[in-house]
Amino acid sequence: xxxxxxxxxxxKTIILKLLTENxxxxxxxxxxxxxxxxxxxxxxxxxxxxxxxxxxxxxxxLTTEVVNVGNRLRKYYAITPSGREIxxxxxxxxxxxxxxxxxxxxxxxxxx
Amino acid sequence: xxxxxxxxxxxKTIILKLLTENxxxxxxxxxxxxxxxxxxxxxxxxxxxxxxxxxxxxxxxLTTEVVNVGNRLRKYYAITPSGREIxxxxxxxxxxxxxxxxxxxxxxxxxx
DNA sequence: TAATAATACCTAATTTTCTTATGTATTTAT
DNA sequence: ATAAATACATAAGAAAATTAGGTATTATTA
Numbered sequence: 001x002x003x004x005x006x007x008x009x010x011x012k013t014i015i016l017k018l019l020t021e022n023x024x025x026x027x028x029x030x031x032x033x034x035x036x037x038x039x040x041x042x043x044x045x046x047x048x049x050x051x052x053x054x055x056x057x058x059x060x061x062l063t064t065e066v067v068n069v070g071n072r073l074r075k076y077y078a079i080t081p082s083g084r085e086i087x088x089x090x091x092x093x094x095x096x097x098x099x100x101x102x103x104x105x106x107x108x109x110x111x112x
Numbered sequence: 113x114x115x116x117x118x119x120x121x122x123x124k125t126i127i128l129k130l131l132t133e134n135x136x137x138x139x140x141x142x143x144x145x146x147x148x149x150x151x152x153x154x155x156x157x158x159x160x161x162x163x164x165x166x167x168x169x170x171x172x173x174l175t176t177e178v179v180n181v182g183n184r185l186r187k188y189y190a191i192t193p194s195g196r197e198i199x200x201x202x203x204x205x206x207x208x209x210x211x212x213x214x215x216x217x218x219x220x221x222x223x224x
Numbered sequence: 225t226a227a228t229a230a231t232a233c234c235t236a237a238t239t240t241t242c243t244t245a246t247g248t249a250t251t252t253a254t
Numbered sequence: 255a256t257a258a259a260t261a262c263a264t265a266a267g268a269a270a271a272t273t274a275g276g277t278a279t280t281a282t283t284a
Contacts, residue, residue, distance in 0.1 A: 002205060002208075002209050002212075003205065005120070005121035005124075005240080005241080005271090006121050006122075006205065006206065006209050007121070007209075007271090008117070008120045008121045008240090008241080008270065008271065009117035009118050009119070009120045009121065009270080009271095010118075010213065011270085011271085012117075013217070014216065014217070017216075017217050017218075021218075026232080026233090027232075027233070027234095028230095028231060028232050028233080029232095032231095034216065037215065037216050038212050038215070038216055041208075041209075041212050042212060042216070045271080045272070045273085046232095046233085046234080047234095047235085047236090047271075047272060047273070047274085048270075048271055048272075050233075050234060050235085051234095051235085051270090051271095052270090054234095069232095070279075070280075071278085071279060071280085072231070072232060072233085072278080072279050072280075073232070073233065073278095074231095074232070074233090075232085075233075091217055091219070093114060093115065093118065094118065094213070094217065094219070095219050095220070095221055096114075096153075097114050097118050097119075097153075098210055098213070098214070098219070098221050099221055100114075100150050100153050100154065101122065101206070101210070102210070102221075103149065103150070104126065104129075104146065104149050104150055104154070105125065105126070105129050105203055105206065106129075106133075107203070107206070107207050107210070108207070109207055109210050109211055109214075109221075116242070116243075116269090117242095117269080117270075119242090120241065120242065120269095120270080120271095121241080123241085123242085138261080138262090139261075139262070139263095140259095140260060140261050140262080141261095144260095157242075157243065157244085158261095158262085158263080159242075159243060159244070159245085159263095159264085159265090160241075160242055160243075162262075162263060162264085163241090163242095163263090163264085164241090166263095181261095182250070182251070183249085183250060183251085184249080184250050184251075184260070184261060184262085185249095185250095185261070185262065186260095186261070186262085187261085187262070
């Protein structure tokens with residue numbers, strides 16, 4: 001697990017990127033997907049995730065669909081066309097930011 | 113300039129790394145150095161910088177030396193041995209974080 | 225089968241970290 | 255002379271997260 005301050009500011013980017021690659025995902029699924037893909041290094045906390053999802057929905061960036069699975073609710077989130085644009089911008093900005101930080105900190109990233 | 117949320121959490125890492133490479137620097141110098149090295153893409157704000165420098169000093173990570181230049185004060189900051197360890201840890205953590213994010217977001221970073 | 229862990233959602237209080245605004249003062253450039 | 259740059263600092267407020275709590279179902283395991 002990374003120190004919490006590092007991960008700050010990347011939550012929206014992570015959510016939007018994953019939702020461009022998967023047509024719909026629910027909150028818990030997002031936490032597990034991120035945990036799996038990062039070997040547990042990034043774990044989204046529910047207290048941060050759910051309010052962010054709600055905000056993105058209110059902004060028209062995501063839409064929701066509630067599904068009953070057994071007796072349990074699942075709230076699926078899907079990205080809208082305008083959300084795709086924002087996702088793309090965010091990912092590009094983050095890519096640029098990484099390049100800038102590599103230069104600034106003189107990093108030697110080991111790209112698998 | 114990047115959206116502010118992106119830069120969050122990197123301030124300490126930037127300060128400590130630059131102070132491992134330069135035996136002493138003062139606050140204003142840090143703002144200019146970062147601005148120059150990033151082509152203006154990252155600009156440290158004084159409201160964030162000075163309180164952080166003070167905190168690092170209080171934690172024994174930095175030491176200070178006030179110098180009179182003309183009639184103007186300059187407060188030079190230098191990193192302590194324990195600060196070097198923390199700087200190293202922070203840079204390593206950030207490097208690892210970048211690798212994780214590249215995988216997670218499936219990025220194609222253009223490494224100049 | 226009782227207890228625990230995992231799944232699945234949510235909110236509220238607090239903390240952390242940053243932005244924005246403001247202040248003081250000297251030096252350099254126009 | 256005036257404005258911009260240099261150089262420090264703090265304080266109010268906003269933003270984004272953490273921590274901690276709540277509800278409920280389903281699967282595991284002791």
